[in-house]
Amino acid sequence: MSKPFSRLLGATFPTKLSLALIASYCLLNSVSVPVPSSFKSQAWRFEQAALAQRSGGRSRGGSFNRAPSRPSRSSGGSSGGSRGGGVAPARPGYGGYGYGGGYGGYGGYGYGSSVGGGLFSLVALLAVGGVGLVLWYLIWANRGKKFAGSTELTNDIVTVSKIQVALLAQGKAIQTQLAKIVETADLDTPEGRQHHVQEAALALLRMPENWSHVQAASETVKSLNEGETLFEKWSILERTKYTEETLTNVGGTITRKDYSINPEKDPASYIVVTLLVGTADDQPLFQEVRTSEALKEVLTKISSLSPDYLMIFEVLWTPQAEGDSLTYDELLTEYSDMLQI
Numbered sequence: 001m002s003k004p005f006s007r008l009l010g011a012t013f014p015t016k017l018s019l020a021l022i023a024s025y026c027l028l029n030s031v032s033v034p035v036p037s038s039f040k041s042q043a044w045r046f047e048q049a050a051l052a053q054r055s056g057g058r059s060r061g062g063s064f065n066r067a068p069s070r071p072s073r074s075s076g077g078s079s080g081g082s083r084g085g086g087v088a089p090a091r092p093g094y095g096g097y098g099y100g101g102g103y104g105g106y107g108g109y110g111y112g113s114s115v116g117g118g119l120f121s122l123v124a125l126l127a128v129g130g131v132g133l134v135l136w137y138l139i140w141a142n143r144g145k146k147f148a149g150s151t152e153l154t155n156d157i158v159t160v161s162k163i164q165v166a167l168l169a170q171g172k173a174i175q176t177q178l179a180k181i182v183e184t185a186d187l188d189t190p191e192g193r194q195h196h197v198q199e200a201a202l203a204l205l206r207m208p209e210n211w212s213h214v215q216a217a218s219e220t221v222k223s224l225n226e227g228e229t230l231f232e233k234w235s236i237l238e239r240t241k242y243t244e245e246t247l248t249n250v251g252g253t254i255t256r257k258d259y260s261i262n263p264e265k266d267p268a269s270y271i272v273v274t275l276l277v278g279t280a281d282d283q284p285l286f287q288e289v290r291t292s293e294a295l296k297e298v299l300t301k302i303s304s305l306s307p308d309y310l311m312i313f314e315v316l317w318t319p320q321a322e323g324d325s326l327t328y329d330e331l332l333t334e335y336s337d338m339l340q341i
Contacts, residue, residue: 056242057320061187062312158227161218171210190307201303213338218284
């Protein structure tokens with residue numbers, strides 16, 4: 001037996017372990033493990049999607065700041081009359097000996113009524129009382145609804161909602177429609193902002209045959225600051241999914257930018273439209289949206305929001321520039337939360 005081999009057999013256990021690890025490392029490095037071409041292709045496609053350049057459009061109006069409340073009606077006019085300068089209340093009349101008219105009202109000894117007349121009077125009284133009770137209930141219920149609505153409009157509880165729809169490229173007409181809506185929007189008034197959101201929702205409602213994916217959420221928070229934070233978080237998250245805003249209308253200020261289309265990019269496959277709304281509602285506007293029917297209901301509800309309840313909104317869509325594209329791989333990587341419908 002050779003001396004090196006005999007020395008190896010007589011080596012301590014740590015030495016043998018170290019030599020075994022070194023031998024294993026050398027063996028692994030000498031073996032080339034083939035990677036399937038499909039894996040390489042998929043990894044390359046995802047890398048390209050992550051680095052994709054794309055245009056986007058955006059409009060925004062309103063804020064979470066409450067409008068100044070209207071001054072409450074003063075009650076000084078009615079109460080002031082009793083403090084001074086008003087008409088003094090009439091004193092009880094003790095006219096002569098009959099306390100203001102004597103006993104003439106009782107009609108002699110028969111009190112001026114018969115048994116039949118008394119029954120009729122009782123029925124009439126009950127009927128009038130029943131009608132009065134119904135009227136009182138209706139008035140009370142109406143006041144309750146108005147009070148609940150006024151409470152929602154004055155407290156600090158707000159709801160932030162997001163509706164995101166991916167459309168097939170065949171529905172690219174929505175790009176032109178949204179651009180026109182943004183360029184002609186009146187964002188200075190509550191009615192103008194509500195009309196803008198309504199038109200954007202209607203544009204989506206008019207092409208259900210092109211809906212492919214959806215993602216929706218509605219969260220209620222207990223303060224205006226929390227609502228603003230959540231709204232901005234969702235807004236920034238969506239704006240980072242494209243690289244250039246080529247058309248914007250923020251608070252009535254319209255901005256346009258040129259955009260160079262990459263001729264080597266794959267043809268357009270999808271268009272993603274996102275609606276963000278902050279409302280004065282004290283509960284979420286909707287629950288999960290997983291079907292076309294549920295999406296239709298939500299878009300219909302958004303399009304019919306009251307101007308008084310709509311506090312802030314943002315409409316975003318990508319791609320915006322004509323000829324720009326959003327591929328299937330980009331949709332998978334950048335909009336992974338969307339569900340196919």
